[in-house]
Amino acid sequence: MARMRIVRVTGWSIHLPYAEGSYRMAGDRVTTGMDAVVVRVAADDGTIGLGESGTVGVTFDPHHNAGQIAGVAMLAPTVIGCDPRSPQSVHRRMTAALTGHAYVKSPIDIAVWDLAARAAGVPLWKLLGGDGPEVTPLYRPVQGATPEDAVAKTHERLQQGYQRLQVKVGDDPIVDAQRVLAVRAAVGSGVTIFADANCGFSLSAARRFVRELGTDGAGVFLEQPCPTLTDCAHLRDSWSGPMVIDECVTSLAALLEAHQLGIADGITIKLTRVGGITPAITIRDVAVQLGIAVTIEDASGCNLADTTFAHLNASTPARWRTHTVDFDSWVTVHHVDGPSARDGSFLRPQADEPGLGLTLREDVLGEPFIDVTA
Ligand code: 0XW
Ligand code: MG
Numbered sequence: 001m002a003r004m005r006i007v008r009v010t011g012w013s014i015h016l017p018y019a020e021g022s023y024r025m026a027g028d029r030v031t032t033g034m035d036a037v038v039v040r041v042a043a044d045d046g047t048i049g050l051g052e053s054g055t056v057g058v059t060f061d062p063h064h065n066a067g068q069i070a071g072v073a074m075l076a077p078t079v080i081g082c083d084p085r086s087p088q089s090v091h092r093r094m095t096a097a098l099t100g101h102a103y104v105k106s107p108i109d110i111a112v113w114d115l116a117a118r119a120a121g122v123p124l125w126k127l128l129g130g131d132g133p134e135v136t137p138l139y140r141p142v143q144g145a146t147p148e149d150a151v152a153k154t155h156e157r158l159q160q161g162y163q164r165l166q167v168k169v170g171d172d173p174i175v176d177a178q179r180v181l182a183v184r185a186a187v188g189s190g191v192t193i194f195a196d197a198n199c200g201f202s203l204s205a206a207r208r209f210v211r212e213l214g215t216d217g218a219g220v221f222l223e224q225p226c227p228t229l230t231d232c233a234h235l236r237d238s239w240s241g242p243m244v245i246d247e248c249v250t251s252l253a254a255l256l257e258a259h260q261l262g263i264a265d266g267i268t269i270k271l272t273r274v275g276g277i278t279p280a281i282t283i284r285d286v287a288v289q290l291g292i293a294v295t296i297e298d299a300s301g302c303n304l305a306d307t308t309f310a311h312l313n314a315s316t317p318a319r320w321r322t323h324t325v326d327f328d329s330w331v332t333v334h335h336v337d338g339p340s341a342r343d344g345s346f347l348r349p350q351a352d353e354p355g356l357g358l359t360l361r362e363d364v365l366g367e368p369f370i371d372v373t374a
Contacts, residue, residue, distance in 0.1 A: 004119060006084050007374040008042040009076035009108070012365040013069050016054075016302055016331035023056070023330075024143050026170025026200025031057040034300035034327070035065035037072055038335060039107040040360060041115050043084055044374075049115025050336070050358060052308070053106035053272040054300035060198070061247065061273050061299060063103045068272075071104025073370040079108060080374050084115040091278040102250075102275030106298075109276025110308055118355035123311065125349045128281060130315035135346035137323045139164035139194065146175075147182035154183050163345045164192045164323050166223070169209065170200020177212030184218045192323075196223035199247050203231045210239045217241040221266065224248065233261040244268060244295075244322075252283050259290050266293035266322055273299070277312065284312075288320045295322040303328040304336045307356045310347040335364040 017033040024030045036054035055063040078097040082090045090112045094105045117124040125133060140162040144150035150167065157165060167183050169176035180195050187193070195218075201209060206225040210217060222239060224246040226232050232243065245258045246268035258264035267287055269280050280296060287294050296312040298305050309324045326342045328334060338358035341347045350357045 004043050004045060004083055004085055005374070006041055006079055006082050006090075007044045009079060009370065009372050010040045010368045011069070011072045011076065011107070011370040012038045012368045013065065014038060014333060014335055014365055016300065016327075016333050018330055019332050020330070023141070025060065025168060025198040029057065029059040034331065036300050036302065036305070037065075037068050037107045038304065038360065038365060039072060039111045041079070041084060041108065041111040043115060043119065047115055047118050049084065049111040049113065049118060050304055050356060050360060051107040051110030051112075051114060052301045052304035053103070053110060053276070053298055055103070055272065056299040061103070061270070063272060063299070067101075068104050069369055071098065071101050072107060074098065075104065075108060076370050076372045079112070080372060084112050085119050087112045087116050088278050091276065102279070103272045106272045106276040109278050110271065113277045114355040121354050123350060123353055123357065124355055125311040125314040128312065128315035132314070133349045133351040134314045134318060135343065135348045136310065136313035136321055137164055138162055138326050138342070138345055138347060139166050139323045140325070141166045141168055141196070142183060143168045144179065147179045150179040151182050151186045154186050158187070160329075161345050164194070166194045166196050168198070169195045170197030173201065173205045173209035174212055177209050180213060180218055180220060184220070189219060192221070193219070194221045194223045194244065196246070197225045199224055199227035201225045203234055206231070206235050207238045210235070223268075229254070229258055229261055229263065232263045236262060242266065246270070249283070250274065251279070252286060255283050255287060259292065264292050266295065268295040268297065271296070271298045271308070277308075280312065284316055288317055292320070293322045294320050295324055297324045301327045302331050302334050302336070303338070303340060304356070304358055306341040306347060307338075307349065307358055310341040310349040311356065313347065314349050333364065335361050337361055
């Protein structure tokens with residue numbers, strides 16, 4: 001088999017303003033856009049791969065856009081000469097060059113997987129072991145200070161075609177519960193609701209929140225109520241409903257701990273947080289073996305990120321596939337050409353196009369911050 005090697009790595013950083021102006025998480029963490037890093041990896045035969053991953057401000061995960069730029073610039077020369085058809089080997093090379101800093105490895109790792117799939121002539125979902133170009137339901141966050149605001153936003157979300165809602169909580173437990181109950185009353189029992197605190201509740205506030213929801217818990221999935229696995233586990237004495245861990249899923253070890261504590265009914269794997277597709281599929285595959293429902297998404301991006309989620313979720317067995325996001329609808333800047341991953345209320349990967357099947361719009365991306373060649 002002919003040798004193939006990476007001969008060029010190019011990276012761009014781009015700010016993606018929100019179409020709705022702002023995005024708010026518990027604790028008054030307000031952002032007006034997301035920052036994405038886009039990487040293109042080229043092989044000596046001209047095959048390319050693309051990856052996008054980024055940050056949503058500096059108060060969500062412990063990530064910083066400038067740190068991701070510096071890390072990608074540092075790692076880019078280290079992957080020159082690697083065979084891109086073995087993404088795990090390229091990831092090991094990055095880990096040998098830089099301990100930790102998982103989030104800076106993510107866009108390079110995603111680009112290498114895209115390249116490997118293009119080199120194999122198959123869509124990424126197939127390379128990752130999927131049964132077909134299967135769809136993943138979309139959810140969209142619902143914010144609003146009052147129950148009335150939240151209900152108005154809920155109607156807008158349903159109008160926009162979303163059938164699953166992530167109501168933001170994590171501030172005042174009583175008002176938060178009133179908002180969730182108002183949304184539940186507005187949509188009836190047929191719409192899936194996640195109540196996402198984004199780590200915002202102390203243990204005592206989380207206990208008050210779930211008590212206010214009533215005995216049936218308003219039929220919601222509780223997402224990352226408290227900042228630590230220990231506090232989420234203590235909440236089990238007052239919440240027997242489904243719990244989903246997001247921010248704490250930083251590694252396979254964290255998944256195993258959450259499983260052991262009995263709080264991982266579901267997990268959310270964010271590609272930037274864990275370091276890209278290579279670690280994400282290890283965590284995902286173990287979760288599936290343990291019978292844990294999985295969401296694969298990220299903190300930031302546009303259609304390139306969405307398409308990556310579409311392929312990864314499609315390669316997750318349908319029984320354990322939860323839902324995901326379509327960031328391209330959230331933002332006003334779009335830096336790839338190719339079909340939208342969104343298909344109504346779902347994300348759907350392309351059936352036959354090799355890799356992710358997208359091309360970059362360099363006119364939108366502007367000047368790269370790194371461009372290294374062999
Ligand atoms: C809804 N999200 C995917 C957007 C932000 O990146 C955070 C995340 C969440 O689950 O809160
Ligand atoms: Mg979340």
